[in-house]
Amino acid sequence: MARNMKSSTCTAPVNIAVIKYWGKRDEELILPTNSSLSVTLGQDQLRAKTTVAIDPSFTEDRMWLNGKEQSMKSARLRNVLREIRNKVRKRKADDETLSWKVHICSENNFPTAAGLASSAAGYACLVFTLSKLFHVDGDISSIARQGSGSACRSVYGGFVKWVMGTQKDGADSIAVQVAPASHWPELRTLILVVSDQKKHTSSTEGMQTTVNTSQLFPRRLLGMEEKMEQMEKSINEKDFHSFAELTMKDSNQLHSVCLDTYPPISYMKDVSHQIVRMVHCLNSICERNIVAYTFDAGPNACLYLLEKDVPRVLSLVTTFFPPKDNNMEKFIQGLPVDVLPPSQGDLAAIPMEKQTDAIRYIIHTQVGADPQVLDNSETLLDSQGMPKYSIE
Amino acid sequence: MARNMKSSTCTAPVNIAVIKYWGKRDEELILPTNSSLSVTLGQDQLRAKTTVAIDPSFTEDRMWLNGKEQSMKSARLRNVLREIRNKVRKRKADDETLSWKVHICSENNFPTAAGLASSAAGYACLVFTLSKLFHVDGDISSIARQGSGSACRSVYGGFVKWVMGTQKDGADSIAVQVAPASHWPELRTLILVVSDQKKHTSSTEGMQTTVNTSQLFPRRLLGMEEKMEQMEKSINEKDFHSFAELTMKDSNQLHSVCLDTYPPISYMKDVSHQIVRMVHCLNSICERNIVAYTFDAGPNACLYLLEKDVPRVLSLVTTFFPPKDNNMEKFIQGLPVDVLPPSQGDLAAIPMEKQTDAIRYIIHTQVGADPQVLDNSETLLDSQGMPKYSIE
Known part of the structure; x- marks a missing residue:
């Protein structure tokens, strides 16, 4: 029984670069060989939606993407969870939620087969949702970056640049909003x-x-x-x-x-x-x-x-x-x-x-807006922390 | 009546570059931005064949390509004729043939529509034939180059480089054989x-x-x-x-x-x-x-x-x-x-x-051989200096 379950449900947008990211100087940390700049697109047409739940009764981290359970062995997925938990630990070393397992359910409102960069919206949404659930403040783009490089640009709406940075640990390789969507509404x-x-x-x-x-x-x-x-x-x-x-x-x-x-x-x-x-x-x-x-x-x-x-x-x-x-x-x-x-x-x-x-x-x-926090009624997980719909 | 008509008939090969020519530093002289290297192909399969005739009775320079009369206004064609005549003039300033008009007839043994670089073989053949007719010695690749850049490599068989050169007048932008066809017969x-x-x-x-x-x-x-x-x-x-x-x-x-x-x-x-x-x-x-x-x-x-x-x-x-x-x-x-x-x-x-x-x-x-001089019986022009076959 998931009695203490806490969950958060959010959406995040797709972005399409106008100055492209192509090449990493550090493959582990996903640090790029050049800065890039993108336009965030409207979430009515293109968005990832993710619910993350935590509960002491969950026995393992699990994830479902577009109705299909995914392996949690992905290094990038583990990196993102580790980075979020590190931020929580820095705030409160003995936070009880640190030991709780997560259930993640994510889906896109556009066909995966379309060949659109769904990983950017997906990782941005995951990191944004985790940050809301764990009350993580400050820059989250450098965490999203470690899921999928271009995901860091999807944590903001409007026109967004990913500054390549110079630091070895990647702390300055972050996304920055150049202008909001309202700047160029046409x-x-x-x-x-x-x-x-x-x-x-x-x-x-x-x-x-x-x-x-x-x-x-x-x-x-x-x-x-x-x-x-x-x-x-x-x-x-x-x-x-x-x-x-x-x-x-x-x-x-x-x-x-x-x-x-x-x-x-x-x-x-x-x-x-x-x-x-x-x-x-x-x-x-x-x-x-x-x-x-x-x-x-x-x-x-x-x-x-x-x-x-x-x-x-x-x-x-x-x-x-x-x-x-x-x-x-x-x-x-x-x-x-x-x-x-x-x-x-x-x-x-x-x-x-x-x-x-x-x-x-x-x-x-x-041009679209920032990631959005949705009402709990929009959750993709049921009261047991299992996906509500379309499990394969 | 073409009573004093002299003619020469030759073939020249196609070449396909393995280090490509792309870019001119002088568009007039056709001087390239880089050296290039090509393989000359077998003339049994791919060749241009050209007859050039001169006669005091010809009233104008004329040219037929694959059975169709061409304009002689092409700057490149005029450049090639001028360069050959300059060489003749240097040898003998009052050579009587200098004032004689030329009739040129050329054809390829492969379809033009094939999208193969026919201008290289064509200009190499024209310049080679002119050099035989006018008894021009020495390098002719720099003349072929002024017809079509890559044509300079078709004046030799085997493996041929086009040295870009450094001189302003292009005198050192010539083709040089790297190895004959017999070097790598396989x-x-x-x-x-x-x-x-x-x-x-x-x-x-x-x-x-x-x-x-x-x-x-x-x-x-x-x-x-x-x-x-x-x-x-x-x-x-x-x-x-x-x-x-x-x-x-x-x-x-x-x-x-x-x-x-x-x-x-x-x-x-x-x-x-x-x-x-x-x-x-x-x-x-x-x-x-x-x-x-x-x-x-x-x-x-x-x-x-x-x-x-x-x-x-x-x-x-x-x-x-x-x-x-x-x-x-x-x-x-x-x-x-x-x-x-x-x-x-x-x-x-x-x-x-x-x-x-x-x-x-x-x-x-x-891999194929140098341009070839053919027997007079192979001429493409009749005794009046007009194309023998297939005029459109």
Whole structure:
């Protein structure tokens, strides 16, 4: 019986980097070779939700992810729990909860198969929830970082940078909010989920192979701090043209050093490159950047653009990459939007062939807020500390 | 009437670089930003053939390429003619042939649509033929270079380097034979001609955009002389493992800096990347490199391998990338070879799906010889100096 059970339930957002994290200088502590910067996305569309419970009657630490029990042997998971418990111990060395086992239940509101970086939201949510349950104050981003590097950026909303830091123990390798979501409310994101989601090199493995083998990689690192400054400036000034150029260039360079890795790593697919081409054609017609692409360790495109340009861009995306069944409501998920036929001018200036079913669906979202604490009624664990739903 | 007509007919080979030329430091003189090294291929499979005729009765310089008359306004064509005439003038300032117009007829023995670098063979052949016709001695590679950079390497057989040089006028930017074809007679080449041959960024345009916009490109240049030395050493020692690694890494790096270009350039297709994966899987089973890929400014793969490994590699290529009609004789052109089914071991170790019709055909060839002078009976021009066949 779980009589003294305490639990906390929270959500945390996905973030998509515009200056990418690629490479660790310390694999154990997850310390990066460069600073990075991301946009936190809206939790209505994309979020992890986690309940953590503690109770003296629990016999072991357990975890369920999307309805499936996970091994607790993961070093990263153990590191995160150890770091949280260390913080509790520092506050009160004989805190009785230190010996209590945890039950963790987590789920995402988006399909894992989408190839979206779910580990960032997942670890941010776990660490945030643990911090609420154990009343841990102060920076938690350095704990989230030890679960999954980019998770540290998901502990804040808005525009977030992960400062690489210089200390050996990683104490200064933390996330800092550059601007809240309210700073640039017109910014929108379209995630184009590509149909071909074959397994690819994990980013953990890929980035270290790059660090170890790419001749060009050190040159990339030399330019990162300047890029970070330019990106912060473009965000502070809401200079979309510059924001877009920096975003696209940094994405291209990440995939460039992946290709310079030995053996080479290639995350982008033909359809990804076609999206790139469409974006550059459209920006070229507009004589300034109205949309930017960025690609993580997979073929999905994440487009950044302003609210006013969403209908125009979506009309082109749906024209060149239409769904098989032409069901636009299912195809475009998230924030509501009217999709009109593209203008003849846009069509004429973009010499591309239509490719049906190359994009599986689109998620339309915006800059989002910090992780949230939910009411106890939202708990994912029952009164015995077991998952309420959908256990495999 | 062309009564005093003199003509010469020659062939010149295609070359495929293993250390790539990408970037000019002087666009007018076609002086490269780095040295490069290539393998000259067999002319039985791949060659340009050119007849040049001169006659006092010709009223203008004219040229026919693959049966179609070309404009003589091309700066590169005019540069080549000017350089040859300058050499003649130096020998004899009042040579009567200097005022005679030329008729040029050229054709390739491989389809232009194959996306093979036909301009290298074409310009090498034109310059070689002109040099024979006008009895020009000494280095002609620096003249071929002014037609098309990589053409300078096609004026020699075997293994050829293009030394970038340092002089402003380009006098020392010439091709030098590293070793003749007979040095490594076991070396074979398989050109996998990919089905999707959509128009892509020309290398002339692409390389200058890279020079102007890629942040990583200068780092590539820093490493080139060392790579050249290593490549020469691996060829001199016939060290295939090292030759293959250097070849693959340099190809990857070329496509890497293309992706770091703004807007990015992407020549490789999904099928190209699948060929890369297959090669690395196979080399991994063998615990040493038995095959190397290299990609120029297009999606076609050029594989280098030793004669003894051709059946094994072809069995895998034809298994994973079979032709639509299963007609192997049409599919594998060039040197004869027996294709057997792949071993169960190879199949099990290469987790790839079969893709029908992704490769259009394969050209099987070997290291080839210098340009050749043909007998007059092989002329492409009739006694009036007009093309004999297939005028459009």
